[in-house]
Amino acid sequence: MARDVTVETTIDRSRLAGLMVREVKRFTETHPESRRIHADAVKVLLSGVPMNWMTRWPGGFPITVAEARGARVTDVDGIEYVDLCLGDTGAMAGHAPEATVAAVDRQARRGITTMLPSEDATWVGAELGRRFGLPLWQFTLSATDANRFAIRLCREVTRRSKVLVYDHCYHGSVDETFATLDEAGRVTPSFGNIGPPVPPAETTRVVLWNDAAALEEALAQEDVACVLAEPVMTNVGIVLPDAGYHTALRELTRHHGTLLIIDETHTICAGPGGYTAANGLEPDLLTIGKAIGGGVPCGAYGMSAELAERVLAGTLWEVADVGGVGGTLAGNPLSSAAMRATLDRVLTDEAFERMIALGERFERGVAGVIERYGLPWHVVRVGCRSEYLFARERPRNGREAAESMDAELDAFMHLYALNRGVLLTPFHMMALMSPATTEVDVDRHTAVFAEAVGELAG
Numbered sequence: 001m002a003r004d005v006t007v008e009t010t011i012d013r014s015r016l017a018g019l020m021v022r023e024v025k026r027f028t029e030t031h032p033e034s035r036r037i038h039a040d041a042v043k044v045l046l047s048g049v050p051m052n053w054m055t056r057w058p059g060g061f062p063i064t065v066a067e068a069r070g071a072r073v074t075d076v077d078g079i080e081y082v083d084l085c086l087g088d089t090g091a092m093a094g095h096a097p098e099a100t101v102a103a104v105d106r107q108a109r110r111g112i113t114t115m116l117p118s119e120d121a122t123w124v125g126a127e128l129g130r131r132f133g134l135p136l137w138q139f140t141l142s143a144t145d146a147n148r149f150a151i152r153l154c155r156e157v158t159r160r161s162k163v164l165v166y167d168h169c170y171h172g173s174v175d176e177t178f179a180t181l182d183e184a185g186r187v188t189p190s191f192g193n194i195g196p197p198v199p200p201a202e203t204t205r206v207v208l209w210n211d212a213a214a215l216e217e218a219l220a221q222e223d224v225a226c227v228l229a230e231p232v233m234t235n236v237g238i239v240l241p242d243a244g245y246h247t248a249l250r251e252l253t254r255h256h257g258t259l260l261i262i263d264e265t266h267t268i269c270a271g272p273g274g275y276t277a278a279n280g281l282e283p284d285l286l287t288i289g290k291a292i293g294g295g296v297p298c299g300a301y302g303m304s305a306e307l308a309e310r311v312l313a314g315t316l317w318e319v320a321d322v323g324g325v326g327g328t329l330a331g332n333p334l335s336s337a338a339m340r341a342t343l344d345r346v347l348t349d350e351a352f353e354r355m356i357a358l359g360e361r362f363e364r365g366v367a368g369v370i371e372r373y374g375l376p377w378h379v380v381r382v383g384c385r386s387e388y389l390f391a392r393e394r395p396r397n398g399r400e401a402a403e404s405m406d407a408e409l410d411a412f413m414h415l416y417a418l419n420r421g422v423l424l425t426p427f428h429m430m431a432l433m434s435p436a437t438t439e440v441d442v443d444r445h446t447a448v449f450a451e452a453v454g455e456l457a458g
Contacts, residue, residue, distance in 0.1 A: 011456055016408060019455060023415045027059040030419070033076040034064045056426045058415040068095035070436030073423060081423040082441045084431035089266050092291035093346045094436035100294030103341035104334060113332040120336035124300070127343050131273035132264070132286050134302035139331035143265040143289025144172025146301040147228060149325045150285045151176060153303075154226035154259045157310040162224040164205040164215075164258070168398025170235035171228055171263050172289075179204040181399075209233055209397040210241060212248040219256040226259040226285075231275035234266040236401040237389045237428055238380045246281055259284040259307065268292070269432065270383035271356070272349045278383075294346060296338035351435040355384035358433040358442055362386045365446030372450075373457050384433035416452040417445070 028035065038061040042048035047055050054062050063075040071094055073083045086092050093100065107120075125137040140146045151163055151174065163176045168190075171177045178193040179200035187201040205224060207214040218224065231246065233239035253260045262283035264274035268291055271278045276286060284307050289299030303311065316323065363386045366379040376392040389395070391404035405428075414424055422445050424431060431445065 011409065012458065013408070015458060016412060016456060020408070020412050020415070023412065023419055024059060026419050027415060030079065031059075031061075031063060031075070031077050035061055037064045037076060038062065053427075057418075058411040058426070059418065063418075070094050070096075071434050071438070071441055072436075079421065081418070081421050082444055083423045084433075084437075084441070084445060085423045085425040086432045086434055087290075087295065088425050088427070088430075089269075089432060090290040091295050092269070092432055092434055093294040093342050094434040095295065097294050097342065097346045097435070099341045099345035100296070100338050103337045104296060107334050107337035110333070112334045113329055115328060115332075117331070118333040118336050120333065120340040121331055124336055124339045124343065125302075127340075128288075128292075128300060128302055131343075132276050132288075132302060133273070134283070134286055135305050136308040137300055137302045139335065140289070140299035140301070141297045141327060141330055141335065142172060142299045143263065143287055144174060144299070145327065145330070146287035146289055146299040147171045147174050147177070147261070147263060150261050150287055150301045151226060151228065152324050153307075153311055154261065154285070156314055157307070158225040158257065158259060160223050160225035160258075161203070162205055163203060164207065164218055164224045164227045166209045166229060166233065166398060167206050168236045168402050169228075169230065169233065171230075171287075172265075174228075176200070176203045177228065179206050181206050181208070208399060209239055210245050211397065212245060212252070215249065216252050219252055219258055222256050222258075224256070224258045226261050227253055228261045228263060230263050230265075230267055231279070231281060232267050232270075232382050233398055233401070234382075234385070234430075235427070236398045237395065237404070237430075238382055238385065238387050239395050239398060239401050240380065240382070242396065246279065250282055261285040261287060264288045265290055266385070267382060268347075269355075269359075269385035272347070272352050275382070291347065292342055293335055293338040294342035296335055298335040298339055300339075346435060352384070355433040355435060355437070358437055358439065359384035359386050361439060362431055362433070362442045362445065365442065366449060369446065369450045369453055373453050375453065385430065387428060387430045389429065412456075413449075413452055416455075417448050420448045420451070422448050 038048045049055055065073055066076045067074045071083055073081045128137050129135050165177045167181050175197055178190040179187050180190045182188045187206050189196050189200055205218045207218050260283045262276055264286055265288050267275040285301055285303045287301045359381050363379050363381040366388050370377050377388055377390050378394055379388040389404050390406040390409050395401035417424055
């Protein structure tokens with residue numbers, strides 16, 4: 001029977017703690033092989049994982065994957081999961097998409113890396129130009145590198161030193177972006193920032209998302225080379241732009257001679273040309289990675305014709321290989337082949353139509369459960385990506401989103417879903433749709449979500 005939605009459900013923390021103990025026990029008992037492998041891995045891998053953030057899965061140890069295909073992951077204990085994490089966007093095309101696998105296999109037999117151009121790279125550049133509206137492109141091995149190189153180019157052509165980012169942003173492991181605002185509004189290292197090379201206030205200005213007045217004040221000093229922004233914040237939950245904010249961002253950057261970099265690495269979920277094409281944005285540069293290679297390491301950055309002229313005019317060709325932009329493996333034929341196949345045959349315009357419809361279905365399902373139980377939570381979506389936050393009101397900036405996080409609920413909801421065959425992104429309550437995802441997959445999550453909420457509500 002549906003609850004009276006005018007009465008908010010309060011989560012009993014002692015009940016939550018008891019349920020979590022039960023779920024950890026269930027996880028441990030049903031994953032003996034993953035537990036054994038992790039115990040061996042601790043002897044040779046720091047914390048028993050290839051990268052330290054892999055420790056952030058709830059349950060005491062991460063599952064070890066045996067196989068990943070389409071929208072499914074199977075672990076070494078033989079348990080299959082509906083994968084709504086999709087490698088935190090890296091596998092947005094689905095795991096091992098046939099077209100990408102075939103292209104990679106074909107190219108690997110013809111040569112993996114050569115430090116020379118391939119025809120596929122030209123095709124990919126043209127396709128990215130069609131999708132995002134910027135005519136000239138370069139390739140990297142990650143979105144982090146794309147952002148890093150874009151920042152260096154902006155500093156070079158503007159002869160300005162500062163970078164502006166948004167509080168609680170994430171743009172990969174770029175030094176300048178690990179900065180936040182303290183209670184007094186001063187720029188300080190982000191919590192957990194490991195070994196910052198210099199105090200971030202020396203390189204970076206930080207403002208709150210959706211605060212046009214703060215943005216104008218920061219740019220008015222006219223020492224900011226570029227603003228680096230996701231068009232929708234995604235790393236602290238989905239934080240949408242206010243109506244008119246992107247217009248203000250573009251007008252203010254142009255007025256103050258500051259270049260605008262839009263990072264579409266996550267927000268390609270908004271459509272084939274990301275949030276940029278869907279909403280008519282006009283960045284000077286655009287960066288992207290992860291999804292466009294079908295899981296093969298890759299990244300890219302595109303720029304306007306006007307900016308390209310400025311970049312080329314300032315290039316010292318005799319030392320272009322040691323100027324801080326580029327890498328020996330960047331633009332390699334294998335990555336180029338993977339990007340071409342993924343963009344041409346997997347993440348197509350038609351695929352995005354289906355994926356966005358599934359995102360809408362996910363949003364409706366979660367919203368219905370929240371309403372049924374009168375929870376002070378909300379769900380938000382951009383394209384085929386959805387997230388739910390444990391707060392009634394949608395945050396307007398990263399600080400508000402961070403303050404709404406609930407570590408206990410987050411861990412419980414993730415582990416509860418994992419124990420019932422649904423994989424969510426561990427860093428926040430994110431679900432992403434792939435071309436291989438089905439309505440059955442989405443409805444399975446809705447049912448598990450409802451079951452978890454029902455147990456929490458008592």
